[in-house]
Amino acid sequence: MTRIEQLYPRLPVRGADAAIAFYRDAFGAELVERYATPDGAVVHALLRAGPVQWAVKDGDEYDPAPPDGGGSAILALYVDDADAVAEAMLAGGAEVRFPVADQPYGERGGRLTDPFGHQWMVAQRTENLTPEEIEERTKAMFAE
Template identity: 65%
Template sequence: MTHRTHTPAHRPHTPAVTRLHPRLVVSDGPRAIDFYRTAFGAEEIERYTGPEGRIVHALLRLGDTVVAVKDADEGDPAPPSLGGTPVIMALDVTDADAVAEAMLRGGATVVYPVADQPYGQRGGRLADPFGHLWMISQTIEDLTPEEIQRRTDAMFSS
């Protein structure tokens, strides 16, 4: 058997990605869907349940994005049972303060308060009642990539 090296002209076919979305595992699916509906204006697109009514898959639309939600089980633990999550959901919004307030009313907690950031965003980080982290931000200043890097350098040199 001859081994063939793939050059750009002989690259194997790579299947196209048709969709990528986060799948949030939560301890109480119906309550989580209500939270996301109230805090983010999420629209429920579909919901499938198991024999005991536990959510095995629900799809929510948040703006132009979809997020799946499912109840935790023995194969898919929720963040609190793992001691937290290393994943941060970045949510760009038109009013970071209003979204943060809606999250807090629904039981979220502040990790970093919403404030003006040197890189041209107003934002902060909150943990939802199910252990998922959300970085909420809105653009308040149009900056070039060079300006953002300069401000980032200054932020870390102080």
């Protein structure tokens, strides 16, 4: 079997350089690499925050940016302070989809849509639960 060496999401956006600035401010991301066409359109920009990497690019006819396309994935971002990250995202223009709150499945988290149309589930683990405990709590949450 082939060995997987790396996997990261690529987010088509409207305004890749603005997205890079947003992710720097909201997540403390560093720009690892950035490549652009002669007219300045970003075709690939790799960002890193801690051990996590993702890429952005300017949307085009092949990779449309939200709301015309893309945005179908929800990115789950685990952090040490979900409230602080959500506040930083909001300060940069993100919108709350689900507010950050304590969840019965052992996390504190919420969901925000960044200014480029991508959804981020921002969460921190608050309890170490077994899969069985999570299943039980999840069923109870939806039974209400």
